[in-house]
Amino acid sequence: MFITINGAKIYYVIAGQGKPVLTLHGGPGIGDMGDNKKMFSSIEDKFKFIYYDQRGNGLSEQSDPETYTHEQYVHDAESLRQNLGFAKLALSGGSYGGIIALEYALRFPDSLTCMVLRGTAASYALQQAAFDNALQKDIPGVDQSLLEDLFFGRMKDDEDLKNKFLKIYPLYSLNYDPDKVKEFVARKKFVAATHNAFFTREFPRYDIRDRLGEISTPTLIMAGRYDWITPLKFARELKAGIPNSHLEIFENAGHSIHSDEPEKFYKVVNEYLETYG
Numbered sequence: 001m002f003i004t005i006n007g008a009k010i011y012y013v014i015a016g017q018g019k020p021v022l023t024l025h026g027g028p029g030i031g032d033m034g035d036n037k038k039m040f041s042s043i044e045d046k047f048k049f050i051y052y053d054q055r056g057n058g059l060s061e062q063s064d065p066e067t068y069t070h071e072q073y074v075h076d077a078e079s080l081r082q083n084l085g086f087a088k089l090a091l092s093g094g095s096y097g098g099i100i101a102l103e104y105a106l107r108f109p110d111s112l113t114c115m116v117l118r119g120t121a122a123s124y125a126l127q128q129a130a131f132d133n134a135l136q137k138d139i140p141g142v143d144q145s146l147l148e149d150l151f152f153g154r155m156k157d158d159e160d161l162k163n164k165f166l167k168i169y170p171l172y173s174l175n176y177d178p179d180k181v182k183e184f185v186a187r188k189k190f191v192a193a194t195h196n197a198f199f200t201r202e203f204p205r206y207d208i209r210d211r212l213g214e215i216s217t218p219t220l221i222m223a224g225r226y227d228w229i230t231p232l233k234f235a236r237e238l239k240a241g242i243p244n245s246h247l248e249i250f251e252n253a254g255h256s257i258h259s260d261e262p263e264k265f266y267k268v269v270n271e272y273l274e275t276y277g
Contacts, residue, residue: 011059012052016044019277026095029195032058056194068197094118114276118222121234123207133228153199155192162190173256212241219245224253
């Protein structure tokens with residue numbers, strides 16, 4: 001279904017039953033609601049999930065790139081909650097979606113019951129760690145220039161974004177399966193304008209480390225021991241800064257903890273949402 005929010009047509013789906021959970025996908029210009037739908041479909045019998053493509057992503061409208069900001073994404077999420085009539089809901093965000101979730105919790109704490117984060121951080125400082133980790137893996141085609149193009153928002157066009165992202169794709173999971181690449185590409189819409197807007201303007205100035213103590217929302221922080229892009233120290237930083245938080249470390253997982261350790265992932269998420277959602 002589509003709904004117009006803050007001047008942009010947004011695509012969303014509601015599935016499941018029970019306590020409401022609003023999901024925020026990561027990867028501006030690459031991510032979409034399908035990532036979360038695939039992740040949470042097996043527990044839709046326990047919770048009601050609200051999936052949506054953030055503006056400039058997936059099936060949602062391509063807006064003015066000037067509106068591709070953290071602030072706008074936070075307000076879009078809040079407007080969606082209001083328009084759908086949920087008094088309060090849980091918020092789930094992974095990777096860049098976790099960044100938006102953290103800023104949402106700072107701006108609209110009264111809208112939330114709890115927050116579930118995975119593979120995310122409180123500042124742009126993760127960038128150098130991600131560079132170092134990626135280069136240590138010695139993956140063909142992954143070099144300093146490629147990483148700078150991706151993290152500094154230097155995509156020439158949508159095809160360039162697709163080709164360069166696929167080179168780093170093997171880094172995300174400890175259980176990387178090359179046969180799944182075709183399936184991944186087939187269901188993805190790559191949007192260079194969205195990616196570039198966030199990585200040239202928004203991400204370089206992202207830093208809420210000194211505001212973590214203001215977050216009053218009960219927060220579950222999940223992190224993979226071998227996460228290349230948001231190493232464990234950033235999850236520990238979140239845990240130390242957010243007063244009412246719990247850190248769950250996945251010892252046999254990379255960035256994609258839900259696919260590397262699915263059984264533990266669903267158990268931890270279920271228990272947290274049942275308690276705090």
